[in-house]
Amino acid sequence: MLSARNQFAGTIQAVKLGQVMAEVIIKIAPKIEVVSLISRTSAENLKLKKGDKVTAIIKSTEVMVAKD
Amino acid sequence: MLSARNQFAGTIQAVKLGQVMAEVIIKIAPKIEVVSLISRTSAENLKLKKGDKVTAIIKSTEVMVAKD
Amino acid sequence: MLSARNQFAGTIQAVKLGQVMAEVIIKIAPKIEVVSLISRTSAENLKLKKGDKVTAIIKSTEVMVAKD
Amino acid sequence: MLSARNQFAGTIQAVKLGQVMAEVIIKIAPKIEVVSLISRTSAENLKLKKGDKVTAIIKSTEVMVAKD
Amino acid sequence: MLSARNQFAGTIQAVKLGQVMAEVIIKIAPKIEVVSLISRTSAENLKLKKGDKVTAIIKSTEVMVAKD
Amino acid sequence: MLSARNQFAGTIQAVKLGQVMAEVIIKIAPKIEVVSLISRTSAENLKLKKGDKVTAIIKSTEVMVAKD
Numbered sequence: 001m002l003s004a005r006n007q008f009a010g011t012i013q014a015v016k017l018g019q020v021m022a023e024v025i026i027k028i029a030p031k032i033e034v035v036s037l038i039s040r041t042s043a044e045n046l047k048l049k050k051g052d053k054v055t056a057i058i059k060s061t062e063v064m065v066a067k068d
Numbered sequence: 069m070l071s072a073r074n075q076f077a078g079t080i081q082a083v084k085l086g087q088v089m090a091e092v093i094i095k096i097a098p099k100i101e102v103v104s105l106i107s108r109t110s111a112e113n114l115k116l117k118k119g120d121k122v123t124a125i126i127k128s129t130e131v132m133v134a135k136d
Numbered sequence: 137m138l139s140a141r142n143q144f145a146g147t148i149q150a151v152k153l154g155q156v157m158a159e160v161i162i163k164i165a166p167k168i169e170v171v172s173l174i175s176r177t178s179a180e181n182l183k184l185k186k187g188d189k190v191t192a193i194i195k196s197t198e199v200m201v202a203k204d
Numbered sequence: 205m206l207s208a209r210n211q212f213a214g215t216i217q218a219v220k221l222g223q224v225m226a227e228v229i230i231k232i233a234p235k236i237e238v239v240s241l242i243s244r245t246s247a248e249n250l251k252l253k254k255g256d257k258v259t260a261i262i263k264s265t266e267v268m269v270a271k272d
Numbered sequence: 273m274l275s276a277r278n279q280f281a282g283t284i285q286a287v288k289l290g291q292v293m294a295e296v297i298i299k300i301a302p303k304i305e306v307v308s309l310i311s312r313t314s315a316e317n318l319k320l321k322k323g324d325k326v327t328a329i330i331k332s333t334e335v336m337v338a339k340d
Numbered sequence: 341m342l343s344a345r346n347q348f349a350g351t352i353q354a355v356k357l358g359q360v361m362a363e364v365i366i367k368i369a370p371k372i373e374v375v376s377l378i379s380r381t382s383a384e385n386l387k388l389k390k391g392d393k394v395t396a397i398i399k400s401t402e403v404m405v406a407k408d
Contacts (some may be wrong), residue, residue: 205339245307
């Protein structure tokens with residue numbers, strides 16, 4: 001069990017690999033996509049590819065709030 | 069327009085104030101809540117309270133991915 | 137209104153694009169430059185280029201303090 | 205020498221201590237203040253107090269960009 | 273399997289609870305302790321206490337490098 | 341003296357350079373390696389290379405805890 005309280009199950013829509021970094025787009029609800037930037041090595045270690053069932057995880061200290 | 073690509077509209081479910089920090093819980097979809105830890109001063113500046121329409125914002129470099 | 141309390145208006149000095157990431161340098165005062173690392177997609181979405189008036193935004197939990 | 209490229213010399217304007225966290229406000233230019241949230245223990249270890257000459261340090265991956 | 277590449281097994285040395293935040297100190301090697309600041313609710317959900325076997329997890333984008 | 345409480349002395353095992361980012365692997369104990377993702381410019385400014393004695397630095401708010 002992980003202390004990070006934001007854990008959203010979803011499906012990978014796209015993976016883009018750079019030399020050092022990788023971008024992963026995960027659909028977690030009908031109109032909600034989460035974008036993740038991780039190392040290319042992590043994306044390869046986890047063999048991330050379109051259609052994979054994954055969980056997006058975010059530490060609560062990283063979440064901001066905007067209000068009109 | 070903000071560079072952070074994760075911006076999720078929702079409604080505040082709860083606000084808890086400490087001396088320095090505040091915890092804000094935001095419902096962004098029927099079964100998806102986001103927890104945010106910000107300064108108490110920010111929570112007060114934005115007058116955050118239960119029922120407020122807000123947006124949770126997360127920089128993509130802060131999102132991890134887990135896969136079974 | 138955004139909860140992040142560090143918001144510094146400035147002018148873009150340089151944008152460098154990689155495959156996944158982009159580096160943006162923003163002058164916020166006569167001798168103060170802020171360096172930002174965001175996704176290339178964000179830099180393209182915002183059409184960031186030298187001379188643009190922008191705001192550098194930093195969540196307070198990300199700021200460290202050093203003292204001699 | 206530290207890899208973090210955002211290092212801004214300034215003077216502490218205020219320190220607020222909670223049980224676990226502390227908030228430090230640092231003036232880095234005539235109209236620019238930086239807010240930092242660190243542990244109370246760090247604030248005590250560094251003996252941070254109003255008037256101290258300090259440096260605010262921010263990793264570039266933590267800086268977002270907003271453009272109208 | 274989690275994308276975060278820094279995962280260090282250790283033993284909790286101390287837990288300090290504030291109103292919103294908690295500080296957890298974890299020994300990961302004979303002379304190496306890691307300090308973690310998480311929400312009090314997470315510390316309670318995981319029932320963290322001295323002596324617990326845990327893993328400290330850090331996303332690689334959060335690690336800086338200093339060199340003399 | 342820096343507020344970040346996680347400071348681990350070690351030796352660089354590998355440096356990988358991308359266009360914008362760089363990955364640095366640092367051994368801090370016999371079986372403990374830390375991975376750092378910083379800007380390529382920082383890696384070049386610090387002339388980071390295999391064998392360098394460096395310190396990995398992590399702000400405590402960035403450390404999560406997992407427990408079985």
